[in-house]
Amino acid sequence: MLTMNSAAQPVPASTRAPGRLVALTASLELPGFTMSFDRDEEIFGEGESADFIYRVVSGAVRISRLIDDGRRQISAFYLPGDVFGLEMDEAHSASAEAVTDCEIALVKRVAVERAAAQDPATAGTLWSLTSAQLRFAQDHLVVLGRRSATEKVGRFLLSMAERACSGGAVSLAMSRLDIADYLGLTIETVSRTFTQLERQGAIGLNGARNIVIRNPAAL
Amino acid sequence: MLTMNSAAQPVPASTRAPGRLVALTASLELPGFTMSFDRDEEIFGEGESADFIYRVVSGAVRISRLIDDGRRQISAFYLPGDVFGLEMDEAHSASAEAVTDCEIALVKRVAVERAAAQDPATAGTLWSLTSAQLRFAQDHLVVLGRRSATEKVGRFLLSMAERACSGGAVSLAMSRLDIADYLGLTIETVSRTFTQLERQGAIGLNGARNIVIRNPAAL
DNA sequence: TTCCTCTTAATGGATTCTACGTAGGCTCGG
């Protein structure tokens, strides 16, 4: 999705989907600091006051919402270079957790707002980033609302390949449960679909989390 | 959802959900013009270049994406006062159609961008509006991914009541098909759920499109 | 290190059930 880079973490534009490119910008290079989080550690929780904007330096992050009875929906995964926390009001409307051990760069929200008030380019970047995330969320609505289990998993793998690919092989940072909660499926359905796609020759599996896309068209 | 008002269309804050309020602002009162659209007429299409930002003056609008085989997902309905078109890049990533006959205020996108560059408040408003829509989309992801058919319809009715209520009775602008495509269901399931909710006494139906919420807790 | 155990994650099968699709009938509005 939204590979939202800071100047510190350039990523070749060619690795990203057309139309999703958000111009590199130093505008968001604001005074901040970096924190480390362990796997499954909470970065922020639902309802907490939103004082920061975040950028993934290394590792992976998931944004999720929980409903009363334990059901969970993950709205997005963020990979290195991605900015998150833009959808927040005064309070966070969702929680963020580390999918893997990770380093996160934090910038005070008020500092961002102050910078945006002085520099139109920064303000424009904020709008662009948020708008790109909105487009992405709307794309995901289509997947959740209208795609079959096989299509969901296929799309997911393609999008991960596009974002986190290193030469044909994709290494997934997240568990089957995370994938299921992202795609609105159960863990069993995700697992079954993986093996089904492997049998069809659409993908190759080297262990549970290392995937090779063999036939993109079949996804 | 996001009742994003311009100064021209004030709506009492009390009719909206807490935490969703976007401050009234004249910042988006920019030189523009108004157009009328007939029911089902296209306001903009997927892939068209995005030259405007829109506000509903009267009527209702749906934003939708189509996939090859005809399946459709509606990502949002917009009611009077709501601003839409913010998720667009250079090209529209979805299409907008009139749910009912409606009047739409259009502002040139470049004019908005120019105003934002000169006035930090305008830039902030754009970010706020977009961010509110992002939160709304993420809320909807939970509904699509993790709610049952009954819960989906229930939530939909509650949210419409909150947005378009006039004294207990809700008049729905959209057809069952639109509701189904919004909730990721089929028209039959929507219809069945309506009658089921009526039999349970949760809602009252005066004709297909006039609904009274009798027991909000049951939804 | 190597082996063993404990724990967690992923897979596979059998069954149930939700909600989908088809088809037909109804109703309200024009």
Next chain:
DNA sequence: CCGAGCCTACGTAGAATCCATTAAGAGGAA
């Protein structure tokens, strides 16, 4: 009256659920 939109019934497909099994890591002791 006609027709689009809405409702209902019923058989069915696809995903969920429940359960068992296998695989992969993490930690501990010799």
